[in-house]
Amino acid sequence: MIIEYASNPVTPRLEPSRRFSVAPMMDWTDRHCRHFHRLLSQHALLYTEMVTTGALLNGDAARFLRYNDSEHPLALQLGGSVPADLAACARLAEQAGYDEVNLNVGCPSDRVQNNMIGACLMGHPALVADCVKAMRDAVSIPVTVKHRIGINGRDSFEALCDFVGQVREAGCRSFTVHARIAILEGLSPKENREIPPLRYDVAAQLKAAFPDLELVLNGGIKTLGECLGHLNTFDGVMLGREAYHNPYLLAEVDAALFGAAQPPVSRFGALQGMRPYIEAHLAEGGAMHHITRHMLGLAQGFKGARRFRQLLSVDIHKAADPLALYDQAAAIVEGR
Numbered sequence: 212m213i214i215e216y217a218s219n220p221v222t223p224r225l226e227p228s229r230r231f232s233v234a235p236m237m238d239w240t241d242r243h244c245r246h247f248h249r250l251l252s253q254h255a256l257l258y259t260e261m262v263t264t265g266a267l268l269n270g271d272a273a274r275f276l277r278y279n280d281s282e283h284p285l286a287l288q289l290g291g292s293v294p295a296d297l298a299a300c301a302r303l304a305e306q307a308g309y310d311e312v313n314l315n316v317g318c319p320s321d322r323v324q325n326n327m328i329g330a331c332l333m334g335h336p337a338l339v340a341d342c343v344k345a346m347r348d349a350v351s352i353p354v355t356v357k358h359r360i361g362i363n364g365r366d367s368f369e370a371l372c373d374f375v376g377q378v379r380e381a382g383c384r385s386f387t388v389h390a391r392i393a394i395l396e397g398l399s400p401k402e403n404r405e406i407p408p409l410r411y412d413v414a415a416q417l418k419a420a421f422p423d424l425e426l427v428l429n430g431g432i433k434t435l436g437e438c439l440g441h442l443n444t445f446d447g448v449m450l451g452r453e454a455y456h457n458p459y460l461l462a463e464v465d466a467a468l469f470g471a472a473q474p475p476v477s478r479f480g481a482l483q484g485m486r487p488y489i490e491a492h493l494a495e496g497g498a499m500h501h502i503t504r505h506m507l508g509l510a511q512g513f514k515g516a517r518r519f520r521q522l523l524s525v526d527i528h529k530a531a532d533p534l535a536l537y538d539q540a541a542a543i544v545e546g547r
Contacts, residue, residue: 226353227284227310229385229427231438231468232256233461234451235288235313235357243492244505245282248454250476250484251461254469256284261315263328264291267300276307279488286311288357290318292327292338294345301346301354309352314342316358319393319403330393333362336374340381347382357387357429360413366392368413372420385425387449390414404430404452415444435460435467442468456508478509478544482537489537499533500524503540515543 233240233248235258245257262275267289278285287304289312291297297314304312316339318329332339339356346354356378361371375386391407398406409431418426427447432438438448454461459478465471476484489502503523510519522540530536 227256227286228254228469229256229355229387229425229447229449230254230442231447231464232286232387232427232449233258233454234429234449235259235261235286235315236451236455237261237318239455239505241505242278242282243488243502244455245285246279246488247481247485247502247505248458248461249281250481251458252464254465254471255461256286256311257282258286258288258313261288261290261318262300263326264289264293264296264300265326267303268296272303276303276309278307283308284310286313286355288313288315290315290326290328292332292335292342294341297342298345298349301350301352305350305352311353311355312346312350313355313357313387314339314346316356317389317393318400319359319362319395319398320400330359330362331395333358333374333393334365336377339374340377343378343383344381353385354383355385355387356383357389359389359391359393360410360417361392363392363394363396368416371413371417375417375421375424379421379424384423385427387427387429387447388414388417390428390430411441418445435463438468455505457511458506458508459511478547479541481509482506482541482544486534486537490534493533499530499537500527503527503537510544513544513547519543 233255237260240258240260248255248257266275287309289297289300301312315329316332343354343356390409390411390413393403394407414428425446427449428441428445429449432441432448432450433453441448462475466475489499492502493499507520507524510516519540522536527533527536
């Protein structure tokens with residue numbers, strides 16, 4: 212079922228588990244991507260792309276808030292720095308049925324910096340605390356923060372503790388920390404995910420300094436073995452690009468991290484499970500590549516992976532019968 216913007220509050224849901232989550236990623240974790248990921252893992256917490264307060268308050272809120280009911284547990288990530296606007300958007304998130312609202316204090320792009328969004332807010336902990344308080348006062352669903360371990364010019368452990376401490380005083384109990392600093396001048400967002408060194412030790416120090424807080428680790432995690440190792444220190448792990456480029460990793464999450472007894476869905480089973488969703492999207496006038504672009508990594512490591520990707524990314528644009536082409540792609544991973 213597709214959930215549109217709701218005008219009346221809904222019954223609050225149980226707080227979601229953050230033991231494993233898929234990171235919010237611009238242009239990637241849209242509702243089609245999230246529906247696909249949910250077929251692979253029933254327990255992973257999923258996040259939307261970052262949505263700015265301006266887009267929700269001045270744009271088409273129903274489009275930005277739209278999701279499929281299958282996606283729960285689901286969090287909306289917001290970008291903004293005006294407490295009243297964030298509070299209004301948090302109310303929209305709660306009314307639309309989201310399980311959590313998350314404030315982005317980690318994105319390093321110039322575009323968001325110019326609007327006082329993202330990682331630059333780490334230099335303004337009192338403002339972030341005001342934003343969190345305004346959102347918490349407005350809703351009953353959890354309000355969380357995703358941030359870096361610092362920014363250039365404010366990258367000491369003392370500054371990090373000051374930031375977390377002030378936001379904790381505003382009532383935030385769950386923080387997702389990307390274990391790199393953000394360099395706000397001279398590096399692209401991509402470079403900011405790769406050049407500043409990963410400092411899991413700093414994130415571990417932060418957890419030790421704030422044992423009462425839920426701390427979720429993000430940044431550079433690629434395997435479930437690494438996830439299990441980090442869960443000895445942290446309360447949860449968040450995977451980003453690895454989960455997107457190698458999505459079948461998600462099929463092993465429920466058993467490995469949540470103790471689920473049922474066997475994981477096969478690659479072929481996931482493709483078959485997506486077929487009715489794709490049929491419905493096509494019936495609405497949508498294009499198949501809106502969905503299949505998120506599925507290209509499903510055949511990673513198998514003979515025929517290149518053909519699989521070509522079918523679902525290049526050939527799909529010129530197919531007279533895109534579902535027949537989809538079935539050809541599914542046949543490549545049948546039995547796997």
